[in-house]
Amino acid sequence: MKVEKVAEHIISWLKEYAENAKVKGFVVGVSGGIDSALTSTLCAKTGFPTLCVEMPIHQAESQVTRAEEHIKQLKEKFDNVADVRVDLTATFDGFKNVVPTVNDTAKVDLSLANTRARLRMTTLYYLAGLHSYLVAGTGNKVEDFGVGFYTKYGDGGVDLSPIADLMKSEVYELAAFLNVPNSIQKAAPTDGLFGDSRTDEDQIGASYDELEWAMKMQDEGKSISDFSGREQEVFKIYSRLNSINQHKMIPIPICEIPKEIK
DSSP, X not given: OOHHHHHHHXXXXXXXXXXXXXXXXXXXXXXXXXXXXXXXXXXXXXXXXXXXXXXXXXXXXXXXXXXHHHHHHHHHHOTTEEEEEOXXXXXXXXXXXXXXOOSOHHHHHXXXXXXXXXXXXXXXHHHHHHHTEEEXXXXXXXXXIIIOOSOTTTTTOOSBOTTTTSOHHHXXXXXXXXXXXXXXXXXXXXXXXXXXXXXXXXXXXXXXXXXXXXXXXXXXXXOGGXXXXXXXXXXXXXXXXXXXXXXXXXXXXXXXXXXXGO
């Protein structure tokens, strides 16, 4: 990948989109992960005001520290970068205390994890509305169009997606080129939605390198019978997630009423 040209292309695309939309800048949720670090850096390099938002909810200290390190670095480099911290822990706990539950811990935990992401989305749009900004998404190609590893109307609820055509490995390439803090580049990817130390790989059952390979194999028309051992296992994981998460990747289905009965 020609990293310098790719960076220039994304920055130009962001600037053009913002100008055409007649907005004043961008808001980005910064988690301490590689995707949000890269996205906020690219937004900052447009010259448009860029608001970095921390939204901890019972967050691990390591994630908070990485986010703070990145934001500090951005503010030192770019005069157009500002930040705000919105601690949503009490909001999340309040929500959890008033909603009904079921006798299925796994379902409750997953629903609450997605609730964290949706509370953050609501916060980003609140701030975007205050400042006439766009919410910049932080999803990459493998997450958004491969395995659907994001929350519908949570971190998937955005105005534009500057890095969604980049594989995870390409995200790392570009982040290194743009001098994202080493602590973020080296950290194991995690969505941080469960309040524990589980990584993305723990949840998915495969690494991003493996998922990229499976995505490429699917694009080439391969099937599970073409592989054995670990490759077959990874392809099976990828294919299952790609299938069950299609509802996130395709437009919302509309029930079209036949003209003769309207």
